[in-house]
Amino acid sequence: MILTGTIALCILAAYVGGALWLVVRLGLTLHQALLYLPLKLLYRIDDARMRRVRKAEAPVVYVVCHQARLDPALMLSLLPDDTLHILDEASARSHWLEPWRELARTIAFNAEHVFVSRRLVRVLKGKGRLAVYLPDDVEPGTKAFRLYRAVARIALRADAKVVPVFVAGARHLPFSLTPRRKARRRLFPKLTVSTLEPLTISDLMARNVTQPARASNALFDRLAETRLEATGPTRTLFLATLQAAFTNGARRIAVEDTGGEALDYRRLLIRTRLVGLKLAAITAPGEAVGIMLPNGSDLVLTLLGLSSSSRVAAMLDYSASPDAVTEAVRTALVRTVISSRAFAEKANLGDVVDAAEKGGTRFVWIEDLQARMSLADRIAAASFWWWPVHAQDAEKPAAIMFTPGSEGKPKTVVLSADNIMANAMQIAARISFGPGDKLLNVLPAYHAFGLTGGIALPLATGMRLFLYPSPLHYHIISEVADEIHPTILLGTDAVLAGYAQNAKPGAFSSLRFALVAAEPVRAETRREWREHFGMEIVEGYGLTEASPAVSVNTTTHGREGSAGRLLPAMKMRLAPVEGIAEGGRLLIQGPNLMLGYMSAEAPGTLQPLGEGWFDTGDVVSVDRDGFITVLDRASRFAHIxxxxxxxxxxxxxxxxxxxxxxxxxxxxxxxxxxxxxxxxxxxxxxxxxxxxxxxxxxxxxxxxxxxxxxxxxxxxxxxxxxxxxxxxxxxxxxxxxxxxx
CATH class of the missing domain: 3.30.300.30 (ANL, C-terminal domain)
Known part of the structure; x- marks a missing residue:
């Protein structure tokens, strides 16, 4: 009995001690700390940023992305106890939440509380604090977006600072509000509270240097930035794929191709390690290794193998002229090219292979690599499939892209893993993707959109990826789509126009949308897709130097004829152009901007981008809602x-x-x-x-x-x-x- 009592007292002392530690560390009240401690232990919560949140000077509005029923309990425990929480009706009535509701004032949410906002403005003007829970919609509909307008209006009238809060991992909780098809449930996922510095709505509106943004759009963009921040430190392609395997399940199908190959994450990563070890044996860390492969599982394995072994993927355009290929391998100092003997023969690439060898490179055939994989190699790879071949560094070069020079001299662009994966996550913070989606990618990987949007994005977000080797097989691709039932199609205006002219009406019926970049979408293409397939085209804008996406429309937040709105964590300004009254030359900044160029005059030498603004070379106009309309390339204006x-x-x-x-x-x-x-x-x-x-x-x-x-x-x-x-x-x-x- 004495022993039992002693153990109980020790447990109680440890519990109180842990709570006191939270009081000191985060500034919580003891009552808050006692209720928060079990949640922190169960979900291993990373709450390092909450001290900054609690120190935000009132008046302040905490805007919480409401992903799970647990969110109010977390926020009631972590936010200052003088915060007024506006809860949804379910949270306001939940019996299990009663102990946490005692920690602060709460009111039930309904439309009247949002739109009749005088009381809330008075609370804020009295140096008060509000916590508002907005639905976690990456693409909010019209009804949901009214909440953004209401909250922005309240914060603007009270001149209150806005602090966005996003709990990463909450969508995977058993009691998540996210549909199961979008987020796999886990019993005790690790949670991370992500937030950004407090800023007023006026400050957020003024960040659009072209012209002040609308208050609702400024708030919406801020939450998108928080969602992006919640993805954590940028990872290499290998580490991002590994994280997706742990999050979505290692047995989940990740990649399929026309050869009938269907690889789950575990098999994909086992074979990645095999390829990575073989490549590491014949190349050096940081070396540029050429890739000349069509869309398929071998391409993904090679990209992941190079990422795992910290080599740089030089994406050679096998449709380019032999002279362009020779210059590319010389400029990037490519000494080894990975290709497929069967592909080279079928595509009649003999002249391209000769041109690459003329530039000083050797070809390693993927068939020969696979033949040299012994049983011992396979057993070792299966035992350590989660382990990279070489130490990973996302800030180092990861890919070299060769722009085709459609309007001038080709350029050699160097991208880091940080650039590519940041851009993939920027797109995911704007458009709703998830494990319930299947992406059909017909764009070649030497096209920056094909690499980032067509490979990195689905691998990192858990989408099922189907790779087709050519976008120009107009008749076949619609039949493939009818067979595999994709929800998203990646393409360009030219290839979508080809599908509309050749596919049967009703094809592509499984698609949610087609995501298009690389060139403006013509009105005729939109009309044909609506008439033939009943489908909307989601248009974006980008350039290789930006990895490549810069802006994008969404199905609920778009404007036809525009290239969409700037991606999260990016900035822009317009430089005046003589003779153009409305619009200017687009200058941008962001984590997705390239490391720099390489030139034929200094082969293999990175010419860093440097600080400041990057000139895209495009002339654009930007409206009050932030939608970008590309007028033309600056070089494509004629002086008449x-x-x-x-x-x-x-x-x-x-x-x-x-x-x-x-x-x-x-x-x-x-x-x-x-x-x-x-x-x-x-x-x-x-x-x-x-x-x-x-x-x-x-x-x-x-x-x-x-x-x-x-x-x-x-x-x-x-x-x-x-x-x-x-x-x-x-x-x-x-x-x-x-x-x-």
Missing amino acids: GSDMVSLGTVEALAQKLWPEERHAAIAVAAVARGERIVLVTTSEDADCEEIRRSERLGKSSPLLPDEIVKVARMPLLGSGKIDYSAVRHLIDEQTGNEAAA
Whole structure:
């Protein structure tokens, strides 16, 4: 009896001691600490940032992403005890929450409390504190977004600071509010309380340097930043995939391809270690290793193997000219290229292989690597599948991308794992993805969107990834989609237009949306997808140097014709451009911006990006809601007399008249007017007079092309975009003009 009592007293003393430690460490009251301690122990809560939250000067509004029934208990335990908590009706009535509701004042949530906000404004103006629980919707609908407007209005009127709070891991709790298809349930997931520094709504609105943002959008963006912050320190592709395996289950299917390969996370990581060890034996840490593989499981295994062994993936464009491939391997000092003998033969890449070898590289065939994997290797890999081959550092170079130079000289862009994974998580903080989704990726990995959006994003978020080797198999891809039932399709405007023209009506019926970047989406493509498939296209904007996404629309928060809103943790400003009244040259900052360039003049040497703003080279306009509209590349404005004319606008005029065809406008030097416009088109009916009559333009309008060149086939890049460099050469050949701009 004495022993039992002694043990009980020791346990009680330890419990009280732990509570007192929380009082000292976080500044909680003893009552709060006593109720919080068991939650902290059960869920191993990382609460290091809560001291800053508690010290926020009143008036303050704590905006909590409400993911699970546990959130009010956590916040009542951790926030200052003078905070007024506005609880949803279920939390206000829950019997189990009664002990925590005694820690602070609470009121039940309903529409009247939100929209009749005078009382809440008075509370805040009296140096009060509010805790508001907003639904954890990455893409809030119209009804949910009204809450953002109401909360922003309250905070703005009271000039209160806003502190966003996100509990990472809460969506995986057994009593999560997130549907099971979006988040696998775990009994005791580790929780991390993430938050950002207190800022007023006015401060948040003023961060849009172009023009002040709307209060509701500023608050929405702040919560998106918190959601991004909650993903934790940026990881390499290997570590992000490993984390996804632990979160979503190692037996969950991660990658599929047309060869019938279906790899769960465990098998994927076992084979990753095998590939990584073989690559580590023939290359050095930090070495640039070329990849020349089509979309498939071998591509993913090679990327993960290079990541695990801390090698740099040089993504070679096998659709490029032999000279471009030779220059690429020389610029990046690629000494080894991983490819498939079967692929090289089937795709007739003999000249590309010869060009790479001419640049000083050797080819290692994936078939030979796999043949050298012994039984002992496989057993060892199965025993240590969670262990990287080499120490990981997300800040070092991870990928080298070679821009095609569609409008000028190609560039060699160096990205870190930090850049790529930050960009993937930025997209995930804007668009709702999860284990219930299956992504069909047809874009090649040498395309930055194909690498980040088509491989890194699904691997890190638990989406099931299906890889198809070419975006140009228009008839086949719709049949594949009918068989595998994807929910998301990745593509470009050019390939989606091809699907609309070749697929049967009703195809792609399983899709939630198609996510498109790389070029503006034409109105005709949108119309065809709505009519044929009843499907919306979600458009984004980016560039390789930004890993590549910069902005994106969402299905609930978008504006047709725009490229969407800036991704979380990014900043932008516009530099004035002579001759353009509305809009300017887009300058950006963000964690997804590249490390720098490499050049042929200094092979293998990184030329760091440096501090300050990065000039995208694009001329854009930004509206009050933050939606970006890309007007054109700065290099694609023609000087016609005293006017600046967007060549993209000229193309759009032709597209309206002949929507089934492809059109490219080029500026050519002219003695009298500075430059003149040549329209290259696949339309046999294209006529300048028809454009003039249709748009009611004057005969001297600068938007009218001076010449029309008709071609049977428009030069395209492997991604489906127009190859403007090839178009210029075509014009030179047909007109003899060497001054095409």
